[in-house]
Amino acid sequence: MKHTMPELPYAPEALAPKMSRETLDYHYGKHLQTYVDNLNRLIPGTPYEEMPLDEIVRRTDGAIFNNAAQTWNHTFFFRMLTPSQCAMPEKLAEKLSAAFGSVEAFKDQFTKAAVGLFGSGWVWLAADREGKLSIVAKTNAGNPMTDGLRPLLTVDVWEHAYYIDYRNRRADFVAAWWNLVDWQKVADRAIPRRYKCTACDYVYDPAKGDPETGIAPGTPFEEIPDDWTCPICGLYKEAFRRVEE
Numbered sequence: 001m002k003h004t005m006p007e008l009p010y011a012p013e014a015l016a017p018k019m020s021r022e023t024l025d026y027h028y029g030k031h032l033q034t035y036v037d038n039l040n041r042l043i044p045g046t047p048y049e050e051m052p053l054d055e056i057v058r059r060t061d062g063a064i065f066n067n068a069a070q071t072w073n074h075t076f077f078f079r080m081l082t083p084s085q086c087a088m089p090e091k092l093a094e095k096l097s098a099a100f101g102s103v104e105a106f107k108d109q110f111t112k113a114a115v116g117l118f119g120s121g122w123v124w125l126a127a128d129r130e131g132k133l134s135i136v137a138k139t140n141a142g143n144p145m146t147d148g149l150r151p152l153l154t155v156d157v158w159e160h161a162y163y164i165d166y167r168n169r170r171a172d173f174v175a176a177w178w179n180l181v182d183w184q185k186v187a188d189r190a191i192p193r194r195y196k197c198t199a200c201d202y203v204y205d206p207a208k209g210d211p212e213t214g215i216a217p218g219t220p221f222e223e224i225p226d227d228w229t230c231p232i233c234g235l236y237k238e239a240f241r242r243v244e245e
C-alpha cells in the first residue's frame with residue numbers, strides 16, 4: 001500500500017501569522033513529505049507493505065516505526081488545525097474540567113508538558129478504553145497508540161515546527177498554536193457519537209462496540225475498518241449516518 005500526503009483542510013497561507021506559509025511549505029511540504037517517502041521506500045517486501053498506517057505504528061520499531069509514526073503524527077497534527085476556531089463545545093469543556101479541574105488547568109498542564117519536553121517530540125491528549133483522559137509527553141516519533149491509548153489532540157514540539165516563525169521560542173509557538181486548534185474535531189474524537197444504518201436502523205453505540213464483528217467496546221465509529229459491514233443488513237460504513245443527540 002502506497003502511503004500518501006494528507007490533504008490540508010485549509011490553504012497553506014490561511015494559518016498566518018500564527019503559523020506562516022513558509023512554515024507550512026517546510027513542515028508539511030518537506031518534512032512530512034520526507035517521512036511519507038521514506039516509509040514508502042522502507043516497507044516493500046516486508047510484512048508491513050499492505051498494513052494500515054496505524055497498525056504499522058503499533059507493531060514496528062526502528063526506522064519503519066519512526067517514519068510511519070511521523071507520518072501518522074503529522075497527518076493528525078495538521079488536520080486538527082483551523083484558521084477559524086470555534087468555541088470549545090460544552091461537552092468537551094465538561095469532560096476536560098472533570099479530568100483536570102478546569103479547561104484552563106488542562107491547558108496549563110498541557111502547555112507545561114509541551115514547553116518542558118526535552119529535545120524533539122510530541123505532547124498528546126489521549127483517552128483510554130474507558131474514556132479516561134491523560135496528557136502524554138513522547139520523545140522523537142512517540143505516539144500514545146503504542147500504549148493502547150487513543151489520541152485526541154497533539155502538538156509537535158520538534159524545532160522544525162516553530163523555528164521559522166518563532167526561532168527558539170517554543171513557548172510562544174505553543175501559545176499561538178492553542179488559537180489554531182479545531183475544538184470541534186477534538187470533541188468529535190473525545191465524545192464518540194452513535195451512528196445509525198440508513199437501511200435497517202441498526203445503531204452502532206461506541207460504548208458497546210460490536211464484539212460479534214470484532215469491534216471492541218470503546219471504538220469510535222470513525223475508527224472501525226472501512227471493510228466492516230452492518231451486522232444486521234450487511235451494508236458498508238458509508239450507509240451509516242451520525243445520530244444527532
Ligand SMILES: [Fe+2]
Nearest residue numbers: 156158160161
Ligand atoms: Fe513536525
